[in-house]
Each structure stands twice: as structure tokens, then as C-alpha cells.
Amino acid sequence: MREQPNLDHLSINTLRFLAADAVQKAKSGHPGTPMGAAPLAYTLWDRFLKHNPHNPAWPDRDRFVLSPGHASMLLYGLLHLTGYDLPLEELKNFRQWGSKTPGHPEYGETPGVEVTTGPLGQGFAHAVGMAVAERWLADHYNRPGHQIIDHHTYALVSDGDLQEGVTSEAASLAGTLRLGKLIFLYDDNDIQIEGSTDLAFTENVAQRFNAYGWQVLGPIDGQDLYAIEDAIRRAQAETERPSLIICTTVIGFGSPQQGTAKVHGEPLGEAGLNAAKESLGWPLQPSFYVPDAVKTHMGQAVARGQATEQAWQEGMAAYAAAYPAEATELAIQLSGELPADWDVGLVDLFPAGTPPLASREASGKALNALAQRVHALTGGSADLAPSTKTNLTGYGDFGWDQYCGHNMHFGVREHAMGAIVNGMALHGGLIPYSATFLQFADYMRPPMRLAALMGIRVLYVFTHDSIGLGEDGPTHQPVEHLLSLRAIPNLTVIRPGDAHETAEAWRAALLNHSGPTALILSRQNLPLLHDDNGAQASGLHQGAYTLWQSHAGDPDVILLGSGSETQLALEAGKELAAGGVRVRVVSMPSWELFDRQPAEYRESVLPSAVRARVAVEAAIKLGWERYVGLDGAVVGMAGFGASAPASVLYQKFGITTEAVVASAHKLLATA
């Protein structure tokens, strides 16, 4: 079926050629998907999307996620034409330094971009998280006659997205959670980079999504605007099940090589571009052509959006009058700010005399204390809550029958969990956390990286953080995970050494508004390191601090430890001091926090002149050289762990007080 003529037709072709022209000008990019999927995105944006281009932060807007982020120019075209602050000049600067139009959409760089996408599958799963947040806020705050939170989450998804495991995980959970306001348009073009999808992807997608509990619509002709419109209406009418609309499209529509992998990821070339314009009746010049009629037509989104938001604002005013307490609390949640006295619950959780406590246990207590005041705290575990100690007592389960519950059950789906908490944070209104064993951080790195890149507040609870977990053995014992997380820019990794530091770590995590924080926690019990009810543990916020020293002034040797090994450093320090060595023990729960301190502070903790330094951590040694240099030593793991009781493992792998003492003596002898 042909496209509808006139404005629709013109608008769609405008989107197509803005994309093709931008890719051609940049000599780089992906014209195929924008040209094929333009009718889908246009119909959604023109007929349905609730948004205010002049206020991209309006909380009750519909969310739109472009999961195949390589089709970024399709989104930039929509944003430009509907009146977002994205001038045509920016489109002409596609993929150039300093432009608002990077190669893949980046959250924070471009008004109207809801999430950074590009790595396939992530957009799909992030959108599920946005829909979770919408249901949570709606169930908590809506009142009869006051549907103040009530919007859809839409996504465009691709063949590649549907092949990624994270999508399967998120789709299954979305079905279980009955997220009926999720509506995904599947750009089914049968082409991937290596050729036909038949090479690797012959499954029955409709049947698979039915199995997940989704409504599946189509396949429809992805160029038939009436069919698209009708399908979206049917999707909206289905409130119990998420909807997948299968849309048959032609990649690179209009170009001489349409329907082939050749139009996926490179410019059409001058000849190809001209041929495409001719075939679709588009003027060859000027490039980046926007007909006035299209400008006017699509620009109406501004007035529509302002009116829609205005009506919502009036509704909010009425709500605030009827439910002032709820309105205030909602406003705080949506602001992302912490409520007054948010952290008073942390004080005195662990008085002197508290017996040894696993940091996962201390974390559970801190989290529950914080949740009393920080209502936005919501999260859960990938089927390990009893072990990660992340259940919020008294706050109920989040589920289709109770969206107001705070405890999420992600199932054994770490990857989707990571993406869903990102989506929740991006939506706004929640401070989400996830939880699993540190070992399984590997399953969720891609969304963790995106959280760091986007600079959003997401909290990761990672327990069972070393050989200290014991008998489960090397498949479950992280050794490289600490370093591999420390490697991610803008991810703050904190491995507290006792209950007091754990409480401070939670405080630091909530205060970190500009990126994710990972809390690395022990399975095994740890004694308190401080005799002062934890006052000294506030040093955690500087990343490292002097925990104990035998003498004032520069020591002969510095011992550094993190997490469960801080106690070993402390014991070793006292033993060395008893032998007459001038020693300083530094608790170093967070490299990132320490590296952000002024040089003077860092020098005060680790004086340049003191080169005899021993670090101890039950993890690989690599990386600690940043703090101990070529002249220091690291007591750590040389490789993978083993299956045995934890105390045996510490002995066998030589991570002991004695090893730290011996290492210090050796350095002092050769200094």
C-alpha cells in the first residue's frame, strides 16, 4: 500500500532525507532504519505522543525510546520538526565534535532524548523500567478523579534488539508485571548486518511474545499509516498486557539498495542519495530540505504540547488542593532531591559493642532505616533477596496486583535488572536499587556502563564479594570484579570495611546524584573497626582515611585495606607497631572518592615520601599499583579462588595478617 499523500507523505520523506542527508554529510552513520521506519515513528509522534517540546522534563509526558540507537537521525529529525531546541544547524553537524547530534542518542546531550541507546537490547529493557516507574507513581499517588500520573511508554525496536538476551528477560518480566501501557513498534525489516535475518533468527516472534503474556498485533504494513494508527489504538485499549506491534518495513526505503544490508550502516553516496530522492519525488537540492508545510504541520506539536501540559498543571493544582501531603511528597520524589532529615535513620544503627556483622547485613539495616524517610527508594534483587538482604520490611512486593509495593522481584535476570533500574531512574520519581552477588555484576555490565555514561543515580548492591563467600567456589567468587567495576568511568565503587562504613556508603550513594554507585559487601561477619560509634567512618566520603597510626607524622610504612581486609591491615599495623615500626593504617573503601580529593588531602593520607606501602584486598592485585607504586606490595589473589570454607581459603591463598606483616618487613628491609 502506498503512503498517504500530502502532509503525512511529505513529513515522512522529510524525516527520511534529513537522515540520509545528515549521514551523507557526516560521511558516517546509518540511513537504513530511518528511511524504513520513518512512517512508524511519524505516525506515533503525529497522532499519539503526549509531549511538550518546550518542556522536555514534564513528568507526565509519554516516553519514547529509540532502541536501535544507530537510527539516531530519525529521532533528531522528529525532535527538530516538532519544536525541540534542536536547530537544523545541529542536524547538519551530525556526528561532529560538540554537536547535540552524536552518532547514537545520548541522554543529557539532546533535549528530548530520554535514554542513551546504541548497544542493542538496552532501549527495549530501559523502556520496561520507565513503565515500571509510571505504574509505581500512579499507584502511589493517583486518587479517584485525579489521574496525575498516566502516560504511555513507547519504543521502536529492531530485529537486533529482539535477538539480545536482555530483551527476552525484560519482555518476560514485563508480561509477568502486566505493564499494559508499554507499546512497542517492531521494525521488522528482515535484514541484519550479515544479511537476511534467516541466517540466525528464524523464530516465531509473535508466538514468543504471546508466550511472555504480551498482546501481539500485526504483522502490519509498516507504510500503511492507517494500519499503524489502528494498531496503536488497539494497543492503548489493551491495559493488561504490553503490546508488540509487528510492522513489516523495508530498510533503506527508496534507495537503490533498499531491502539489503548495504543500506544499514554507511552513507548512500551521492548517486544513491540522488536516486533515492528521485524515486520518492524529493528535490535533489537543497539538502536538509524541510518544506514549509511540514514545518508548520509538525510544529503544531508545540502548541498541542503546551495545552496538554497546561491542562495537566491545572489537574495537579486541583490534586494539590485535595491531597496536599501527597502532592508535596510526589514533588519531592519527582525533584530527585532527598527529603529533610533523610539520613537521621542511620545514626546509632551500630552502637559500640555491636557484634561482628556482615556488611550485607549492615547494608540491609541501613537500607531499611533510610527507606523510612526516603520514600523513593525502590528496588530488588535478581532472585537473591534473602542473601543480599535487600528486602524492605513492611513495604510489600511490586507486582501487577500491587504496583505500590517497593520490593521488586526481577527473577534470575541480572541484565534486565540493570536496564530496568536505569529506566526507573530516567523516568524520575524513584531512586532505584538492584541487588545480586558481585560475581553476577558481569551479567549486567552493559546497563551499568550506560548508567555511568548517562550520569544517573542508580544503586547497586553487590554482596558475596570475595573468596570470603567460601564453599560455592570460584564460579561464585569474584576476584577480578572489583577492578573491572573500578575501571568504569563515573561509577563509584565503595567497599566498606565494617557496619559503620556501610552506613556511610549508603549515605554516599544517595548523595551521588550524578552517577551510579556500587556497594560491595561481604557475606561473612566483620568486626567494627571504630570505637567511636562510627564517627571516624565519615572518612569514607574521602575514599580513604587514616584509620589508625602508631605515631603522628609520616610513618615508615603505610598499610592500605578495603572491605573485609581492612581488619587485616589494622591487625597487621598493630603488630608492626608492637615491634617498633612507625605504621599508618589506611582504610580505603573507594578509589574513585579518593581520586576526587584535592592533592593536599591525598598527600596527607599517602605522603609521597613514604614508598613502603602494602595494600591488602582479597581480589587480584592489578590496579593497586596506583597507590603502592613500583616499590610497594600487594597482598591479594594471584588467580581464581577455590571451593572450601572461607577461613581455609584466606589461609591457603595467603591473605592474612601475617602476610601483610611479612610484606611490610620485606619492604622495610630493602628500602
Added chain:
Amino acid sequence: MREQPNLDHLSINTLRFLAADAVQKAKSGHPGTPMGAAPLAYTLWDRFLKHNPHNPAWPDRDRFVLSPGHASMLLYGLLHLTGYDLPLEELKNFRQWGSKTPGHPEYGETPGVEVTTGPLGQGFAHAVGMAVAERWLADHYNRPGHQIIDHHTYALVSDGDLQEGVTSEAASLAGTLRLGKLIFLYDDNDIQIEGSTDLAFTENVAQRFNAYGWQVLGPIDGQDLYAIEDAIRRAQAETERPSLIICTTVIGFGSPQQGTAKVHGEPLGEAGLNAAKESLGWPLQPSFYVPDAVKTHMGQAVARGQATEQAWQEGMAAYAAAYPAEATELAIQLSGELPADWDVGLVDLFPAGTPPLASREASGKALNALAQRVHALTGGSADLAPSTKTNLTGYGDFGWDQYCGHNMHFGVREHAMGAIVNGMALHGGLIPYSATFLQFADYMRPPMRLAALMGIRVLYVFTHDSIGLGEDGPTHQPVEHLLSLRAIPNLTVIRPGDAHETAEAWRAALLNHSGPTALILSRQNLPLLHDDNGAQASGLHQGAYTLWQSHAGDPDVILLGSGSETQLALEAGKELAAGGVRVRVVSMPSWELFDRQPAEYRESVLPSAVRARVAVEAAIKLGWERYVGLDGAVVGMAGFGASAPASVLYQKFGITTEAVVASAHKLLATA
């Protein structure tokens, strides 16, 4: 339905209580799945499994994978009772230091354990790789009347396995590939750690697997041995589709808390254990009780296995007589050894005068040259072969219509790709490789880690290795990935600096029999670093070597570079030398290879006395301190990249010859 009485019944209960007793004695472990799934595993092993307990390496044995590795005691019980070299004493030492019975099954630690499992989903996907290898070898080597490779791959899989995304990816691909000899028993017990699977997993599993193109059998009663037997027979009869047999089971069957999450992951306790024994009519004492009748009955596996292998050996002899060339080649492939003259193809690939070439291009040439002789080389990409340059020209596609093809199309499924190549390597007969962008290494870390832990030869091609990929931007630019891979013990990471080093990197990768190797390759062109047809590049095998120096003897400053930045170090070195500085330039493509060298060699390259050292790499700086110490400097990335042409990015992020020179001067000035 009750279990069949007598030997079957006795054997199953023996398996149950060996597991429960071992967990009780270890005070740690998972009794629930062994007790619930014992009838499934027993029926498979007793009635079907083709194996020779006295030769666990027999190539044509059936493979059995225990995907829920926490049920390890079920497998240890089976191995012990069927006559593998696993005495009862080892079962009594479950989860203890030095035993052959670690908490989760570990490949190489226990005879008969085909794969290390524990992280959920991995076993499922590894089994798919084993079935791939079986079909490949069968299609290459079987001849009419000579079905020398012809076995099944079985797995026990759990609710948790089916929730993991890697399982979805592998299942979809297995359906596309029509791997009819895969037979999976799904232990469907409706329980996960947080409670009922209804909390997070309400999908229709049967419908989902039908959608993937699988035969789904059941649900059957997981205690009805006749039903299990019948279902396995029907699975064997279906040769076009993999089979999933849904078996309804009761976790912790027989214990007072059967059917609840409480029996999943901790000992039953004395009282609970006794109650379970009483309820199943088992003697309370002795623990680890094996009735003689069971010993005899299950021990018959030895004689059966010997006879079966003997018959196969005779078949092989007949095959070798009829097809001597094929038999010889197959023997080489199965041995894991490289054929004679395997690497002659590498010589002279890049003569002096070769224009600048991306290392991904050089890699493609090296791979294709090697494939001429190393017939076992088989692999592919997660839908990026045209970019990763990993297609083997002239070797065809691996697919259901042509299992003899060498080029695999994994689809956009990096995680399953990582697991499947592991399964191929574990099966034996193949040297598998995978390929994707370095960025997406994050999607496949869990199986990469398992490859390193198992010490198997798997090759990873990772291209587009830095900001050098340019416009695709930070979602696609790895900055932390090099360090996060270097962090994995026993994974050798090699980032060659030019075409010659790339050829040597492939040589090193094939020579590494005891672990995986990752080749980190550029998108952008790189000039040759050597004028000697690459002879000097053999220094790559030491991890780092002096590429160029201005003077003999110790220099004033050492410059270190890897990959595409080695040329920057070289240019900077020549510029510094022109200014009168005594300088050494070290090419350092592999930290792991360098760290394995004798201290003397390392000292010869990086003399302790020379502290003015500058490393340059287009990645985060962390980690390089191991080589430059507290007194050196690193020219690298401070955070994420950006979207712009590569040359602009190198300038903007300050990764330039000038920066290296300036850094060296600064160190020399303050030294």
C-alpha cells in the same frame, strides 16, 4: 504417581541422600535440586547415556551438562555410582579444599564433568555449543556406513536457567540451526530463591520454546520413570528440532520442607535430614549409604561403556582403513594439536612497503591464511562479520543445510556466542573463535570468565577498540574494556600495534592451549612499525619488547605503547631523541605475556632504575601504574569518549605524540 520400586527406586534415593548427606556434612550446599531431579538424571543416565566411565575423554560419548551447577552433588553421585574415578571419600569431602567435589562442578577438577557450571544459563548455552561441534564434525567426517561422530548432547536445566537471557539467545539459535540432537530435561519445580516462580516468571515456557522451533514434550510427572523414558525416546526420534522435556518436580522431595525455597540452598539439618530419610524409607545410618544392589546395578555402566566404546573403536578402525586421510585429519583435530606447518601461511603476509592497514584487516588476512591449514578453525561474529573481518573466504556458512560450513552466524547475541564457542572447545575437535566490537565484550563476560577458569582455547576477536572508531560515539567506544579484560585471570589480552604484530598475535593465540586469548584490534589504519618484514614483531610473544631506542644501555626515559598508540610512542621517541634525550620505545601489546616472563627479561626491558616512564594508550589510565609506578605518567583517557571523527577525538582528548613528548619532558625535569 509413585516411583518404580526396587533398583530404580533404591538408586534414586541413593542419589538423593548422597547429596543430602554431603551437604549436611559440609554444612553448606544445595540439597533441593538433587532430591527433586534425581529421577530425571537417573533415568537419563541409566537408560540412555552413552559414556565410558573409564574413559571420560572418549570423543563420541554423549555429553551431559548440569546447568544448575548448584546441584553438583547430583552429578557427583552419578559419577561415583557409575564408576568414574570419584571415590566415596571425595563425596564425603564435598566443598573442601583439595577435593574433587567443589561446590559447583568444575571442568578439569572431576572426571566426567564436561563443563564448569554455576552461573545460571551458561550450561544451557554451552550445551548448544557442544551440539554445534558434534554436527560440524559429523558433517565433515562421517561417510556412508561410517557414523563415527554421532552422539547426543543432554542437559538438565532449571527455572533459573530459563530466565537468563543467554538461554533465550542460545535457544533461538539452536532452533534456527535445527540441532535435533540436543535434548534438555527441564526441572520445573516452580520454586526459586525468593519464593514461587509466579513472582517473576509467569510466561508460557512451552509456547516460547515452540516459537524458537523446538519440540516441547510434557509437562510430564518428573517422578514417573516410564514417562521420562518415553519422552527421551520421543526426543531422540525428532532429529530436526531440539527437544525440551518439561518435567514437573518437587524441590527437596521427601524433606519436611519440600516444595519450598527453604530446601534450595542450605543443609536440611539433622532433624530435617532424618525426617526425609524416614519419609522415603531410607536408613538413618550410615550416612553416605550405598546399597550393594545399587552399587552393582549402576556400576554396570562401566562394562556397558567399555563395550560401547570398543565397538566404536572398531568402527573407527574400519573408517581409518576406508578413509585414511580423513581419519588422520580428524585425529589431529580431536587431539587439539596444531597440524604440521600450521603457521607457514603467516610468513610474508605483510612485506615491507605494505601500506597502512587496520589491525582488524590484518587479522582477517592472518585468520584466512591460518585456516588454509588449521582445519579446526571455525567461528563467526555476532552480526558484525563485515566489520570484524572474520569471514573465512571459501569456507561456507555453518547452518542447518550445511553443517560443514566454517562461518557461523550468531545473530546479535554476544552472550550466547561466548558460551557456544566455549561449548565447541569443550566438545573437542574445533578451535573456535568469536568476533564482535570490543565494546560488546561486556555482553559476553560471564562465558569469557568461564573459559579462563576452565583453561580452554577459545579465541576472541574484538575490533573497533578505542575512540579510534570515531563517530559512533561513546556508546561504542571502549575505554574501560581493555583493563576489565586484563583483570580476568588466565585470559591473555593482546593488542597488536601493526599488521606484523597482528599476525604474531594470532600465532600466540593458537599456541595458547591453556586459556582463552582476546585479540584487540583497530578499526582505523595503522602504519607498519617494523622495517624488517616483521621479524622484530616476534617480540610480541614476550608481551613487551624494545621497539626502538636512541642509544644502547639504560635510557633516560622509557615510552610504552600498545595497539594503535604504539606509533605515537615511536614518533614521540624519535622526536625526543632528536632533542638529545636518551629514549627507549617499548611496544607492549600484552601485559599478561610480559608478566609471565622471567624477572631478568622484564628488567631488561624496563630497568628498575629508570623511573621516567610514559605509557600511552587510548583507554583509561588505571592499571598502567603497574609499569610506570608513582613517578611515571600515562597519556590516556580520563573518561568516556565522544562522537566525532577519530582524528578530532585524538586531538581533543590529548592522545598525541605531542602529549607524550610533553609528558616525558615534564618527568625528566622533575626527576
